[in-house]
Amino acid sequence: MIRSSEELVKRYNETKGKILNRAGLETNGRKEVLVCGVAGCKSLKSDTLVERLREAISDNGLDIEVKETGCFGFCEKGPIVKVMPEDIFYSQVNPKDINEIVESHLVKGEVYKKKLYINPETKKAIETTKEIPFYKKQVKIALRNCGFINAESIDEYIGAGGYQALAKALEMTPQEVIEVIKESGLRGRGGGGFPTGIKWQFARNNESQTKYIICNADEGDPGAFMDRSILEGDPHSVIEAMAIGAYAIGANFGYVYVRAEYPQAVERLELAIEKAKREGLLGKDILATGFNFDLEIRLGAGAFVCGEETALIASIEGERGMPRTKPPFPASKGLWGAPTIINNVETFAVIPEIIKKGSEWFKGIGTKKSSGTKVFALVGKVKNTGLIEVPMGITLREIIYDIGGGMLKGRKFKAVLTGGPSGGCLTEEHLDEIVDFDRLKELGSMMGSGGMIVLDDKNCMVDIAKFYIDFMVEESCGKCVYCRIGTKRIYEILERITSGKGKPSDIDELEQLSQGVIDGSICGLGQTAPNPVLTTLRYFKDEYIEHIEDKRCSASVCKDLINEYIITDKCTGCTICAKNCPVECISGERKEKHTINNEECILCGDCFSRCPFDAIVTR
Amino acid sequence: MIKLAIREEQIKELKNKIKTHKEKPGPLMPSLHDAQKLIGCIPYEIQKMISKELNIPVAKINGVVTFYAQFSLEPKGENIIGVCLGTACYVKGAQAILDKIGSELKIKSNETTDDGKFTLEATRCIGACGLAPVMTVNEEVYGNLNVSKSVEALNKHKEGAIND
Numbered sequence: 214m215i216r217s218s219e220e221l222v223k224r225y226n227e228t229k230g231k232i233l234n235r236a237g238l239e240t241n242g243r244k245e246v247l248v249c250g251v252a253g254c255k256s257l258k259s260d261t262l263v264e265r266l267r268e269a270i271s272d273n274g275l276d277i278e279v280k281e282t283g284c285f286g287f288c289e290k291g292p293i294v295k296v297m298p299e300d301i302f303y304s305q306v307n308p309k310d311i312n313e314i315v316e317s318h319l320v321k322g323e324v325y326k327k328k329l330y331i332n333p334e335t336k337k338a339i340e341t342t343k344e345i346p347f348y349k350k351q352v353k354i355a356l357r358n359c360g361f362i363n364a365e366s367i368d369e370y371i372g373a374g375g376y377q378a379l380a381k382a383l384e385m386t387p388q389e390v391i392e393v394i395k396e397s398g399l400r401g402r403g404g405g406g407f408p409t410g411i412k413w414q415f416a417r418n419n420e421s422q423t424k425y426i427i428c429n430a431d432e433g434d435p436g437a438f439m440d441r442s443i444l445e446g447d448p449h450s451v452i453e454a455m456a457i458g459a460y461a462i463g464a465n466f467g468y469v470y471v472r473a474e475y476p477q478a479v480e481r482l483e484l485a486i487e488k489a490k491r492e493g494l495l496g497k498d499i500l501a502t503g504f505n506f507d508l509e510i511r512l513g514a515g516a517f518v519c520g521e522e523t524a525l526i527a528s529i530e531g532e533r534g535m536p537r538t539k540p541p542f543p544a545s546k547g548l549w550g551a552p553t554i555i556n557n558v559e560t561f562a563v564i565p566e567i568i569k570k571g572s573e574w575f576k577g578i579g580t581k582k583s584s585g586t587k588v589f590a591l592v593g594k595v596k597n598t599g600l601i602e603v604p605m606g607i608t609l610r611e612i613i614y615d616i617g618g619g620m621l622k623g624r625k626f627k628a629v630l631t632g633g634p635s636g637g638c639l640t641e642e643h644l645d646e647i648v649d650f651d652r653l654k655e656l657g658s659m660m661g662s663g664g665m666i667v668l669d670d671k672n673c674m675v676d677i678a679k680f681y682i683d684f685m686v687e688e689s690c691g692k693c694v695y696c697r698i699g700t701k702r703i704y705e706i707l708e709r710i711t712s713g714k715g716k717p718s719d720i721d722e723l724e725q726l727s728q729g730v731i732d733g734s735i736c737g738l739g740q741t742a743p744n745p746v747l748t749t750l751r752y753f754k755d756e757y758i759e760h761i762e763d764k765r766c767s768a769s770v771c772k773d774l775i776n777e778y779i780i781t782d783k784c785t786g787c788t789i790c791a792k793n794c795p796v797e798c799i800s801g802e803r804k805e806k807h808t809i810n811n812e813e814c815i816l817c818g819d820c821f822s823r824c825p826f827d828a829i830v831t832r
Numbered sequence: 833m834i835k836l837a838i839r840e841e842q843i844k845e846l847k848n849k850i851k852t853h854k855e856k857p858g859p860l861m862p863s864l865h866d867a868q869k870l871i872g873c874i875p876y877e878i879q880k881m882i883s884k885e886l887n888i889p890v891a892k893i894n895g896v897v898t899f900y901a902q903f904s905l906e907p908k909g910e911n912i913i914g915v916c917l918g919t920a921c922y923v924k925g926a927q928a929i930l931d932k933i934g935s936e937l938k939i940k941s942n943e944t945t946d947d948g949k950f951t952l953e954a955t956r957c958i959g960a961c962g963l964a965p966v967m968t969v970n971e972e973v974y975g976n977l978n979v980s981k982s983v984e985a986l987n988k989h990k991e992g993a994i995n996d
Contacts, residue, residue: 256966256974257852442959510862512862513856517956533895534895598962634919666919681919794980817928819979
């Protein structure tokens with residue numbers, strides 16, 4: 214039990230040694246092995262690696278701890294194993310590599326070169342994490358502990374300075390806490406970008422016996438997984454921040470609303486809550502200050518709209534997750550009618566650092582109106598996919614080319630999607646634009662929760678717009694007529710265009726309908742649903758016209774516009790297409806031109822997207 | 833369609849769980865989650881039971897059950913195949929994978945094979961975007977797929993299903 218801030222300091226002093234050693238700041242002469250135990254790496258069986266490492270270590274008579282941590286970010290190269298404190302980064306590790314790594318590195322002290330990350334530019338192996346280009350431009354605040362501490366250990370969080378922000382906040386007045394957050398300029402990371410401090414002030418000003426604080430972890434944006442990574446990699450940072458927020462607004466109870474699709478995140482969060490309760494960091498009279506705060510998890514049930522505040526509240530109350538008109542805002546009338554604050558996972562995760570280091574420090578990072586950092590899930594057709602945290606104000610080019618390593622297979626950059634189904638696309642001419650809340654909005658897209666999907670010339674923009682609208686048709690709750698029926702009509706028009714039946718009037722109709730949906734919807738879902746259609750129309754109108762007038766899809770995605778695939782003389786006979794064809798309808802000798810048997814071809818497009826020589830064309 | 837047999841002890845366990853949820857505000861969603869988990873679906877008879885236990889009209893419960901994608905009225909197959917159609921997977925060709933698996937099993941998405949062995953679902957983002965495109969078979973995740981690899985994965989489970 215930690216009963217007071219003195220006891221917290223005592224526990225910190227007992228536990229910090231290990232963490233400082235791991236960070237290379239102070240040495241206790243011990244090595245440690247870290248293995249990412251979540252998301253992508255877990256899917257690639259990183260738990261087997263942990264077992265094999267432990268076996269090999271004990272077989273060699275060593276006493277070295279193996280820790281399962283949260284996400285290292287560089288999912289592309291998973292499963293990742295790191296040896297600390299020297300911070301050696303082993304990528305794409307197989308169970309069969311374990312013996313060599315242990316014998317070479319841990320027994321003899323020689324880095325096992327074969328599994329190091331190879332810089333694709335210089336073809337040289339890179340030993341330490343910080344030298345890898347993917348990490349160089351990153352600044353980690355929200356992800357500070359992800360991939361660094363064992364998420365299941367509260368002592369490791371405390372050893373890394375955890376819960377000290379709560380202790381500090383409890384010595385301040387609630388108003389002082391709010392002032393720090395206000396001054397820091399922190400804006401909501403869930404998509405809206407509303408200033409967090411001002412939101413808290415509203416809730417504080419509303420007098421009420423009961424108030425609630427809710428963490429929105431209903432991460433529905435397809436292509437974004439930062440909330441998942443934070444909950445799996447550093448759940449205590451969210452718990453600590455919720456306690457701070459509750460103290461600031463005067464709440465004593467909170468909920469974390471998590472997607473049920475993230476079972477591991479739920480499990481780790483449950484464990485973290487239980488441990489925090491056992492240590493007295495949740496519950497009654499926290500750190501002997503008289504402040505009471507308790508926390509419960511509520512599961513979402515697969516409804517994207519529940520990311521909207523009022524729908525989320527309805528869902529916790531046991532209703533259909535349908536938004537209602539605002540005002541009244543949740544800060545005055547929220548859960549069960551009481552003033553309620555809802556913040557996103559990432560927003561919460563940075564709050565303890567702001568309290569600890571001060572608003573000036575936070576304001577020093579990022580741009581004038583968007584301070585701090587933002588986590589992005591960088592995915593799609595870039596070389597280095599993964600989770601990144603960058604200061605606001607970085608350019609898209611830096612993200613895609615310096616961190617992302619450029620386009621996959623050397624293909625041509627076409628667009629980047631930000632803001633998920635509510636956002637839009639940005640094109641080559643925007644690559645040198647800076648990324649912050651306001652600039653993205655000016656360009657017609659938005660920050661959103663942080664999905665960043667890179668597209669190349671083999672992606673069709675009309676198809677992408679159709680994909681997002683299809684998502685919205687399914688996820689519209691049905692309350693507003695324009696959102697319920699308008700999105701469906703937009704989908705039908707896009708379906709018509711992509712199947713070669715488009716009419717010249719379709720473009721005007723799309724624009725009109727989109728405006729109608731924006732004007733006629735009460736919540737953010739409907740108001741932003743047509744954004745992907747509008748931005749693709751704005752930047753790629755020629756592609757729409759090509760589909761409508763020429764009945765052609767130059768990216769060769771829209772199947773109805775493809776009669777057949779043909780292999781041209783560019784073919785070098787590399788056999789990649791033949792090897793991967795699911796119906797085995799490609800034939801040809803090695804180093805000779807291949808042919809496609811069009812009778813058997815199912816037009817799946819696998820060969821087309823795979824061909825490294827652009828030798829396959831459509832007709 | 834698969835016949836659903838609900839056992840007495842399942843009902844009993846569910847009732848016990850509902851009792852603990854009842855002590856807290858907002859008991860409906862946690863109760864429905866438990867019903868889905870224990871029974872595999874929430875048919876009308878279970879909705880009626882929950883209605884009685886929580887004293888909430890069954891019409892309202894039906895409204896909530898049918899609103900959320902995770903709750904189903906009918907039982908699902910023994911093996912659930914989820915092809916992720918999140919954006920990251922979609923732009924890397926997940927639709928072709930979904931189509932292929934569908935044609936292999938002769939079902940569309942959200943359908944179950946006649947023998948009740950497989951249900952095919954087009955899932956929302958499962959947060960493994962770094963491995964896109966991905967597919968899940970029950971708990972197992974298959975990443976960095978293409979059409980032929982996905983068929984291989986399916987066949988592995990088909991054999992497993994026959995051996996059972």
